Amino acid sequence: MSLKDSCAIVGLGYTDQGKVPGRSGMSFYLEATRNALDDSSLDIRDIDGLIIQPCPTDRSVTAFTLAEELGINLRYGADQQLQGASACAIIQHAAMAVDAGLCNYCLCAFADTSRSAPQGIVYQVAWGTGAAYGMFGVAASYALIARRYMHEYGITNQQFAEVAVTFRKHASLNPIAQMRNPITIDDYHNSRWIVEPLHLLDCCLVSDGGRALIVTSAERSRSLKQPPVYVMGMGQGHPFEDPMRRSTLTVTGAAESGKKAFAMAGITPEDVDVCAIYDSFTFVVPMQLEDLGFCSKGEGGAFVEGSRIALGGELPINTSGGLLSEAYIQGWVGPHEAVSQLRGDCGERQVPGAEIALVTSSGGVLSTHTTLILRK
């Protein structure tokens, strides 16, 4: 069997985002849920499925404590955690549960208060004994991969800069983006090193905020307020075969997750009109584009040059500003922007005639990966 086009995303919920102090994780889940319901014209009592990514800064929130706050009966519920890969994975999970008949309207939600949480959650991972030698923090791990990528394929900081500048330009057209002031290539090079070869402007934001969206069957979607956006293809890829990952340092899980998603959708990269690519760091965008088949391995650097990935270019990517300039929220901004593009709701940053969108999310320093293909 195939899930292709059997389900649709019918409601999007946003909240204030960026630096939003004094808010609990639960308050963001609730606000995002209310806004997704308003957007969809559904009533809270229609929701009978709920899958959340747990809030990193408030572990008391589960699908069930949230259901209790919402006062709803669930016929399907789950907490699902795949770190940064959760957003697309949870939408996949919701589509499977709806398709299986286990629930009719499945709410997917996430909230984070990492930017303002008093406890000061730090995105910092110690890799075993490495920390004793100064090897700590997510950026340090990504820096090793970036360096290897430069070494193997000759990709440059100049090409990383193209990604950063392009996404900031997109963010300048997005009223809710956290960083809207345009930057130049020089600004990129002049920004301080975080861990060489990564500048400050290679790194994504840390944000407060919440997101919710609603998945239902294709059939049910047709009677709702918004034009349905169908889930056309999906896949995951989590390469761990070599724990040291020496042989695969520059190949992401997108190689597998993209292959499966394109196979289910029955399309090729040429058919995609707009992308939302998980951009925890600039360089992971060209790397995933290679693994997804938008260009050959090693050609990602050239691919992101010359405004090809900018609005008006051949393949507009991260039209909201992405994780680098819109907001982080663990990758949940990607599916929302893709759905908005396919609805034609993006105003100044709309990709004309966008019919098919590809979204990725990734965690575990690129080793967990999910791909979603959506269509109008």
Add this chain to the structure above:
Amino acid sequence: MSLKDSCAIVGLGYTDQGKVPGRSGMSFYLEATRNALDDSSLDIRDIDGLIIQPCPTDRSVTAFTLAEELGINLRYGADQQLQGASACAIIQHAAMAVDAGLCNYCLCAFADTSRSAPQGIVYQVAWGTGAAYGMFGVAASYALIARRYMHEYGITNQQFAEVAVTFRKHASLNPIAQMRNPITIDDYHNSRWIVEPLHLLDCCLVSDGGRALIVTSAERSRSLKQPPVYVMGMGQGHPFEDPMRRSTLTVTGAAESGKKAFAMAGITPEDVDVCAIYDSFTFVVPMQLEDLGFCSKGEGGAFVEGSRIALGGELPINTSGGLLSEAYIQGWVGPHEAVSQLRGDCGERQVPGAEIALVTSSGGVLSTHTTLILRK
């Protein structure tokens, strides 16, 4: 579409269980995985899906750290947490992922070291300000429900005792059960109060141990070592509509999850040969039997009398000893025993001719609930 019979459970992995000091959560996940692979005749490299319930005593284990330890590439991975309802929910999730073509062989696993963990995990939940008034601990919450159940339907401690004595008798036939010494009705009444009306022998065990099982497609299952056990029906039910649950204190999520599972399987309670019912406390067995339709509401007490639920009775339940006498392991013992019964592997405690089994798991003091129907 329907998932009915599209997937099968093809491998079971056990570990030492009960009081097993000095073991890490990860070591139980790994041992259970190895044993499930041996049981199924699959190779570790066949596994391309992995869904775990996180270990309560070792939060460093995720599907991805486990995949890394196993050295495998995943095409589908998830951490899924539904507390005590996780076991059946994860098998459902695995069946959906296999059916959707997202992976071929999905390993489902859990481990717990709560019995021996030095940090002394305590199964104790404070309900808001209630703790200040002495209302804390899982048993306290269950006790309120038990008292209400007695008040509304006249169920008695004598009937609770029937459940405890029956399951202990079953455990005496199970070489790996944590509690194998038979008990009498008098032993039950003489055991100390934990929270009235619950005696010590109303309460399930706390255990160290791990469990793993493997789900694949019906088609692939036919070429493996063990006779396949098909996933025939599934459902979930998580009633939260009334946060105080006043109107539903004696109705569990089984009312909804059972209805959906029976509908998918296309059978009725009369067709079930053997059950594994989540027995965190004795009285929740008759309560779930009512909600599942094995008897009318309020008749569960009478239903569990007269050896009806014992081996040799009309509907043998928890033939391994259940959570009360085999081991707790957050409800993972149920699916394993049900599969073993349908394979005909239960030796002295085998239910002759067992063809269809019903399994439940539940969390959140009976408010989260999953049902699974399996067939030979």
